[in-house]
Amino acid sequence: MSNVSRTRKPYYYLGGAGGILLFLPLVMNDHLLTVAITGLMWAYLCLSWNLVFGFAGQFSLGHALFWGIGAYTSTVLFVNYGLTPWVGIFVGGFLSAIAAWLISLVVLRYRVKGVYFALMTLAFAEVFTGLALNWDYIRGPVGILLPMKNSPGNLFFIARAPYYYFILGLLCLGLGVTYGIQKSKLGYYLKAVREDEEAAEVSGVPSSRYKILAMIISAFLTALGGTFYAQFFLYISPEIMFGFGSQMTMMIGTMVGGAGTLLGPVLGSLVFSFLGELLRSLPLAHSREIVTVERMIWALVLVVVIFYLPGGLVTLGDRVKSRKGRPGTS
Amino acid sequence: MPEKKLKSWTMIAALCGLLGGSFSFSASEALGAANEVLVAGVLPLTGTNASWGIRNDRGIRYVVDWVNAHGGIKSLKGAKFKYVSADTETKADVAGSQTEKIVSENVSCVFGCNQSPGTLVASQVTERKGVPLITVSDYDPLITQRGFKYIFRTVPVMDKISTSVLVFAQAMNKSQNTKFTKVGILCEDSIVGDSAAKALEKHTKEIGYTVVDVVKYNAATTRDFTGVLSRYKAQGVELIVGHNRPADSIQIVRNLKEIVFNSAMIGGIGGGWVAPEFLRNLGPLSEGVIIASSETPDVKVGKFAELKKEYEEKYKEEMPSTFIGGISGAWLLYRAIEQCASTDPKVIAKTLHSIEIKYGDGFYFQQFGCKFDEKGDNTLASAVIFQVQNNLRVSVFPAEFANHKPIWPKPVFK
Numbered sequence: 202m203s204n205v206s207r208t209r210k211p212y213y214y215l216g217g218a219g220g221i222l223l224f225l226p227l228v229m230n231d232h233l234l235t236v237a238i239t240g241l242m243w244a245y246l247c248l249s250w251n252l253v254f255g256f257a258g259q260f261s262l263g264h265a266l267f268w269g270i271g272a273y274t275s276t277v278l279f280v281n282y283g284l285t286p287w288v289g290i291f292v293g294g295f296l297s298a299i300a301a302w303l304i305s306l307v308v309l310r311y312r313v314k315g316v317y318f319a320l321m322t323l324a325f326a327e328v329f330t331g332l333a334l335n336w337d338y339i340r341g342p343v344g345i346l347l348p349m350k351n352s353p354g355n356l357f358f359i360a361r362a363p364y365y366y367f368i369l370g371l372l373c374l375g376l377g378v379t380y381g382i383q384k385s386k387l388g389y390y391l392k393a394v395r396e397d398e399e400a401a402e403v404s405g406v407p408s409s410r411y412k413i414l415a416m417i418i419s420a421f422l423t424a425l426g427g428t429f430y431a432q433f434f435l436y437i438s439p440e441i442m443f444g445f446g447s448q449m450t451m452m453i454g455t456m457v458g459g460a461g462t463l464l465g466p467v468l469g470s471l472v473f474s475f476l477g478e479l480l481r482s483l484p485l486a487h488s489r490e491i492v493t494v495e496r497m498i499w500a501l502v503l504v505v506v507i508f509y510l511p512g513g514l515v516t517l518g519d520r521v522k523s524r525k526g527r528p529g530t531s
Numbered sequence: 532m533p534e535k536k537l538k539s540w541t542m543i544a545a546l547c548g549l550l551g552g553s554f555s556f557s558a559s560e561a562l563g564a565a566n567e568v569l570v571a572g573v574l575p576l577t578g579t580n581a582s583w584g585i586r587n588d589r590g591i592r593y594v595v596d597w598v599n600a601h602g603g604i605k606s607l608k609g610a611k612f613k614y615v616s617a618d619t620e621t622k623a624d625v626a627g628s629q630t631e632k633i634v635s636e637n638v639s640c641v642f643g644c645n646q647s648p649g650t651l652v653a654s655q656v657t658e659r660k661g662v663p664l665i666t667v668s669d670y671d672p673l674i675t676q677r678g679f680k681y682i683f684r685t686v687p688v689m690d691k692i693s694t695s696v697l698v699f700a701q702a703m704n705k706s707q708n709t710k711f712t713k714v715g716i717l718c719e720d721s722i723v724g725d726s727a728a729k730a731l732e733k734h735t736k737e738i739g740y741t742v743v744d745v746v747k748y749n750a751a752t753t754r755d756f757t758g759v760l761s762r763y764k765a766q767g768v769e770l771i772v773g774h775n776r777p778a779d780s781i782q783i784v785r786n787l788k789e790i791v792f793n794s795a796m797i798g799g800i801g802g803g804w805v806a807p808e809f810l811r812n813l814g815p816l817s818e819g820v821i822i823a824s825s826e827t828p829d830v831k832v833g834k835f836a837e838l839k840k841e842y843e844e845k846y847k848e849e850m851p852s853t854f855i856g857g858i859s860g861a862w863l864l865y866r867a868i869e870q871c872a873s874t875d876p877k878v879i880a881k882t883l884h885s886i887e888i889k890y891g892d893g894f895y896f897q898q899f900g901c902k903f904d905e906k907g908d909n910t911l912a913s914a915v916i917f918q919v920q921n922n923l924r925v926s927v928f929p930a931e932f933a934n935h936k937p938i939w940p941k942p943v944f945k
Binding site for chain 2: 230231232234235236239276330334335341342343345346348349359434435436438439440441444445446478481496
């Protein structure tokens with residue numbers, strides 16, 4: 202795990218970046234804006250997963266479950282009962298939090314840790330996938346379509362910009378929560394549990410209570426992202442929402458950027474979102490071979506980052522500095 | 532500004548320039564010259580559906596090249612097609628962002644996406660921008676149920692294509708004086724798999740046959756069907772029907788052979804059953820399998836025979852239905868542009884709503900021609916049944932399109 206203190210950068214950089222982000226929709230076309238929205242959404246989800254993995258050291262493979270619960274709750278409440286997704290988003294968040302609490306109780310009751318914890322969370326996600334696929338009330342594998350219309354009261358927009366600002370707001374919320382945790386007693390306790398759970402307990406840290414709390418907060422935030430996905434793409438299905446693909450994206454973004462840091466997951470996720478798009482945009486005649494080469498470049502970059510920057514992209518600056526500081530270098 | 536900071540900012544600016552340059556270069560590349568008509572395929576070139584997307588892409592390219600080599604679009608003074616394809620990676624969100632990119636480059640028409648969730652997302656983008664999206668292989672009913680004006684589907688909806696295998700079985704029972712009526716449904720748990728299972732169950736009951744069971748399996752994790760097929764065998768199932776992915780359709784037939792389950796009919800609906808991999812992997816094991824599709828592999832109409840020969844020589848595989856879908860869709864677009872003499876997507880969409888293409892016209896080989904209703908569904912679309920005979924797919928039903936007599940019931944496994 203990388204050291205949180207490494208992210209202690211001057212905050213006017215953050216302010217500057219925030220300012221640029223606010224004005225981006227004015228200069229971007231719809232395609233780039235869509236890429237930016239998707240990138241920010243994954244950055245937000247990586248931040249949410251980072252709370253459990255990066256801070257609490259719990260390798261959850263079941264976060265697609267919370268993402269799916271959020272999306273399905275707000276969508277079903279809107280489609281079947283007319284409840285605005287502005288409210289549904291929080292209902293989904295609370296339901297996900299309850300699910301996380303129940304899962305954590307089971308996991309802690311049987312003292313499941315490490316790889317077994319990962320497999321158990323994956324198993325819970327699989328159970329829900331099976332349920333969603335066979336539950337006609339939520340239209341099984343067919344999925345649910347949302348209407349394409351401009352209705353801000355129901356969180357539907359024809360333009361891309363409102364979605365951009367919404368997900369930017371969610372990302373700020375995720376950053377705020379992460380920063381708050383990082384600087385609070387909870388953050389220090391979680392780090393203690395992550396580094397050595399037994400030592401932390403001996404020191405009086407109730408590890409179970411804080412691990413559950415981290416899981417609940419993370420699940421709540423992840424679910425908000427699920428509702429955003431449904432409102433933006435206007436179509437959800439068990440394959441999309443509960444599939445392992447979203448979990449993979451959360452993991453890759455977080456680990457590549459720097460788990461356990463404030464900005465690492467955001468950085469990793471954005472870099473890989475834009476890298477993927479950049480590779481897809483290369484002026485090459487498309488054929489199967491070229492497409493495969495693009496994917497290989499993407500994978501190669503991933504391997505290089507993992508090998509040479511084990512602390513994540515967020516440690517790149519420190520690594521460059523340390524190389525410069527070596528004798529014989531200018 | 533200190534030198535170190537200056538260097539950092541220069542590097543950041545250079546990186547931004549590189550990123551922006553690449554995006555803009557790609558866009559200007561795609562815009563092409565004034566006498567070009569830009570069309571795009573947003574297709575799964577990687578991922579689980581790549582097998583279909585790549586062949587679809589080949590079909591579109593074939594017609595584009597053919598038109599360009601034969602003087603271009605005559606009503607536009609010989610303007611040439613320019614075709615670009617974008618990979619969806621078989622992901623709905625990537626299909627959305629790729630479509631956004633394509634439509635921002637003044638494209639006249641989009642083909643997509645060989646994956647129903649991708650098409651559902653991509654069609655929202657094309658609808659907002661007023662660009663027609665032609666789908667030549669997505670059967671999901673939801674696609675055309677949203678009141679969109681710019682979506683066009685050339686293939687029949689899943690209900691129609693699914694029930695055709697039972698219509699065939701019913702006709703065979705009548706003509707051959709057999710009584711095979713116990714149906715076992717086995718479908719993947721995807722959108723189209725679910726639609727197929729529901730349609731099959733409903734139609735089985737409507738014609739008075741018995742539904743022994745409906746099994747929807749997890750397509751991501753199921754690799755063996757011995758359990759469910761053994762149960763079907765014990766329950767006396769006579770007609771096995773389903774919509775499945777390529778690997779699953781192959782495995783189902785292998786498992787049937789392993790447990791020596793000789794049902795009267797194995798009826799596959801589109802999907803993996805029409806993929807070239809099916810015949811290539813199974814060889815003689817696939818003898819007698821019945822397959823429903825909207826494309827026939829052995830019609831004797833127009834340019835079909837020479838096209839088939841050309842494809843098989845070039846790609847060393849049987850010409851697949853997804854290729855036929857690609858060429859049919861591209862030919863439909865070509866005819867529409869010839870008719871309206873415009874590259875304006877809205878004018879093209881209007882023409883698509885009114886145009887009628889006969890089966891066998893040029894490169895249009897999807898049964899039985901094309902005429903769209905107000906929702907964008909093809910009112911002439913229908914299914915044809917073919918059967919594997921001597922390691923070839925041959926059309927056997929309905930009678931007016933049959934080139935061979937059906938073998939009924941299916942021969943036992945050797």
